[in-house]
Amino acid sequence: MTSTVTYQPREDELRYTFGGHPAVAEIKPGSLLVTSTEDCFGGAVRTVDDLPSKVCQAFNPVTGPFHVLGAEPGDTLVLHFAAITPARDWGMSATFPHFGALTGTHTTAMLHPPLEERVWCYSIDAAAEIVTFHARRSDHAIVMPLEPMLGTVGVAPAGGEARSTIVPDAHGGNLDTPEIRSGATVYLGVNVPGALFAIGDGHARQGQGEVCGVAVETAMNVTVAVDLIKGVATPWPRIETDHRIISIGAARPLEDAYRISQHDLVTWTAQLTGLELLDAYQVASQAGRSAPGNVCDPLYTMHAAVNKTILAGVHPYDGVHQRLRRIAGAPREQRGKDHGN
């Protein structure tokens, strides 16, 4: 029988770094964790008049960290997301001064004044599986598919670092990729005893690249099956779904995020299939899929993916994805409704 850990964070237990905090709970490999996450505004933006720069002190709180029993540097943490469901019937987005891909920022520094700070409130209809955008300067209402995901999933980084939850990197963190949805299994290399993973930043949906810097931010209820692969290192975050294997890179410039993700997909493919390295490079070149996660965070993210039908018969990490799906109660994989990938 699967054991379950239930944890609901108090507001003062929310964390803003990966690393630098003791665990809030211990989890045995093979267990389920039932928890919830606040939105990236800590819930402080509730109407279109709540400007984030005015009402927020800090951004992107995570729930955790959780100590996984037996996890040690060199292992791989496995997080299978059984359910990610909105905890509210509304979500918020915004433009934020000097943040986003189409504005000067503190690093792409420019002499322009910031774009207008503006907030949007989306209605979320979980039953109908839709979110509705309401324009601020006209009467347009635009319906989009509900596609819940977690923007931030990570472990404590290596080398004694503590990193802001705004940052994605080899330890995971603010990956901001729509690929972390219900039914997906995330693999993360362990850097410290107990792994100390944390999650947050739920999005009711998100465009690829999160171009304005903010998705449809909402609190989430999350059920995640936790497991551990001993003695197998994972250099960069990876994701497995029923249909695909996915490698994620985080870097600037964006081509380096692309390079990292493709390099990991090529070497992973070579290892899974027995293909020689340049032969695997060729497979990624013709069958590989790619998309940006975010092009706004301190490091940008891209994923590289290949369909399992192309790599017939591979069983990454010894089939743990299939095992956890069963533990998790056989969730149907939720695929991007207007994506197909």
Place this chain on the structure above:
Amino acid sequence: MTSTVTYQPREDELRYTFGGHPAVAEIKPGSLLVTSTEDCFGGAVRTVDDLPSKVCQAFNPVTGPFHVLGAEPGDTLVLHFAAITPARDWGMSATFPHFGALTGTHTTAMLHPPLEERVWCYSIDAAAEIVTFHARRSDHAIVMPLEPMLGTVGVAPAGGEARSTIVPDAHGGNLDTPEIRSGATVYLGVNVPGALFAIGDGHARQGQGEVCGVAVETAMNVTVAVDLIKGVATPWPRIETDHRIISIGAARPLEDAYRISQHDLVTWTAQLTGLELLDAYQVASQAGRSAPGNVCDPLYTMHAAVNKTILAGVHPYDGVHQRLRRIAGAPREQRGKDHGN
């Protein structure tokens, strides 16, 4: 009745620049062009022993340029691809010294010797709609969907420039995006009288980003319906399909290709829907799709797309896509088989 221009290039008529050449034929707006394209090796790589650096003098020949009657700077050229079908039952790929995303190049200059130059021969089965990869260092054979596309579609550039067909930019050129497939309509801003468009670089299929620098290269038979929108400028290449509108950016670093494509999608969306600019930015942020075309050419490309179902009722360029589909004989839109997007 639709008039048809048929043109088959002789080898000495193939061109290696956009700009700098007189037209090979004139086309009236509203006509069909039936033609063919050589592969990026000029057909010189026919076995795995034909190393491109040895057997090729130049790369990426195009068919054309074609003079479109009445086209003037400030107009928009419309190319609806009615059919793109492999002219051979084989396609070639390769690693090429100092070319590709996971190798030092002449611009990302490094002290490493080049990766091994290696050639792969794919079998193409048009009836079964598959291509088969044959590994060079093992016995693997991997079947992938046939998804024919043109990598290179462009017009003569502005300012008296002549640009290598290896280069993508605002004039189109070597965009290397799988989105230019049968059923797609491409929009290009006209820079010179007659537009002087040319096409080439057929791929039996291509991964997103074309990571090793070379797709499954093959000659193609192409039928394209040609039209002209007078007095409407198009700043960067755009594509319309039955389901999506797509903007393409070309630049380095890759985030600038992303920015250009998203900026164009945001402003185009605002214009099509009447949404105010930041409201349109918000729609792109939540509903926008993005992927790299190439991350290996002198400029990288990315596309930004949004589903027409999201932007209900828009008719870009006054519905020319639908009109040309009818002229072209109602081709079925061929969608990426393992993509869905």
Place this chain on the structure above:
Amino acid sequence: MTSTVTYQPREDELRYTFGGHPAVAEIKPGSLLVTSTEDCFGGAVRTVDDLPSKVCQAFNPVTGPFHVLGAEPGDTLVLHFAAITPARDWGMSATFPHFGALTGTHTTAMLHPPLEERVWCYSIDAAAEIVTFHARRSDHAIVMPLEPMLGTVGVAPAGGEARSTIVPDAHGGNLDTPEIRSGATVYLGVNVPGALFAIGDGHARQGQGEVCGVAVETAMNVTVAVDLIKGVATPWPRIETDHRIISIGAARPLEDAYRISQHDLVTWTAQLTGLELLDAYQVASQAGRSAPGNVCDPLYTMHAAVNKTILAGVHPYDGVHQRLRRIAGAPREQRGKDHGN
């Protein structure tokens, strides 16, 4: 005796591309060319009320191209600048919409409106060797050293291309580096018969990186000694002065311009000294100097330099720099006056 070619361009002879034009004159290797260049505005911006976007049709005219007798692809063109002297006692600068490093541009595309377009008029006092900046929003007058240079020096590109004079690349072009001053020798690889070199874009002075996109633009009188090294290729523009050897790279992102320049300096150093490649890499790492030329043009430029005192006894290109200095009448090398580093 040194032969001299004198050429003063008429306005309708100014050119806006490298490549695509016949030569205006022939020059024998070993000759002097006495000529002049217009400023980047074609002389149309004469007061602070002449906004470039209103009064200019095209930018960055060059004088030429000149056919160098006997020059063939694979040779190296040598241009020793004996004198670069302002032809006017005023120079103009400006902010230009969507151009410059601290503003959104057409490639670093942003949703901001452009920065204000503003023009500045500098007084040039050639006798006192100063230029004076006059602020537009206050009474400040700031005196700076006069340091005349040419921003644009290039040959016709390879592959049948014609490139805008705004662009720097392997063929030279709009390098926008202060290193091309009186006393400097520029080396450029020849791509077409006759080399077809052209020059322009005089700056009374320029900051490193030309951050706003426009230097102190002025017409120049130029005397250049022309020579040819047969059978020796030069991959990227190089410069030699009495004190330094310098390699220039042009690319985006800026680190690739850095990489190209350092890679060329390392390999050139290895060839000049007999040092093994990684030993030469080490010398560049500890003794190499670097600075940006422009961080605003379609490709950015950086140079890599090393002092000849470090590489004792080297004679690049068989001592042609020293020979041309004598032909040119032993000009004193003009070094950056406030360039104390």
Place this chain on the structure above:
Amino acid sequence: MTSTVTYQPREDELRYTFGGHPAVAEIKPGSLLVTSTEDCFGGAVRTVDDLPSKVCQAFNPVTGPFHVLGAEPGDTLVLHFAAITPARDWGMSATFPHFGALTGTHTTAMLHPPLEERVWCYSIDAAAEIVTFHARRSDHAIVMPLEPMLGTVGVAPAGGEARSTIVPDAHGGNLDTPEIRSGATVYLGVNVPGALFAIGDGHARQGQGEVCGVAVETAMNVTVAVDLIKGVATPWPRIETDHRIISIGAARPLEDAYRISQHDLVTWTAQLTGLELLDAYQVASQAGRSAPGNVCDPLYTMHAAVNKTILAGVHPYDGVHQRLRRIAGAPREQRGKDHGN
């Protein structure tokens, strides 16, 4: 009378992050600190046979952190380097696998095997003020000026982060700029009570950009005058010398490091002189100097500088540089000897 704190770290007191550690000593503003730093290898690389990847567990130890009494977030820490002198008569450099600008790295991920790991031992002659390079694959010995500097100077970062000492960012850290030499005053924004600054990574000399990733690494004896500007924030690291004011940016891609540094120089110039913003932009454009510090660390650095003679009469931070020079015993500013530019 100036009070002096003397601190010599034991090996187990060396630190590898900024943030995450308690102070080793307290310092009153206006005091001198006399201390020493280990080299980036922790002293473990002593001969050319000591490969860093074999003999080192961690890299780039710093001495500190030091708590500055009264320092609070929003203040500016002032560090005037009175003396930086080599503590040994030898220094080490190396190529390190997947590190440096001309090699594939873990972020600019490539399929090449790493370049050869090789170590060089330099002799340092402090009296003669020279360092001597000894080639490994030939008999060359090359003499270069001794120009001691500290690569790593920083404070605890904001937001509860702890950052590896390999990383430069707004908190300073591994800036790797030759501008931090004897006679220079460094300004850093304070993020946590006490500032918690630390220093390390002495270089006997370094090329601009540190192209192979490793300078002439050596232990240093350091005397630094410490002061505090209350209530004045400093957004990015700044340096003042007798002759120049300098802003430093840290980012990838390199143009963003350039943008940050230039943006800070422009706004700082505007504030110091009373020039309006675009007028100050113009001054930086014509008089600004720029160079890379490192193009190899997790973030690259560039500086932007302007001569004080250009900005006549400015007294940054109320003249603290001049005051600390007096406290420090009037050190002569040591300028780059071959830095003629």
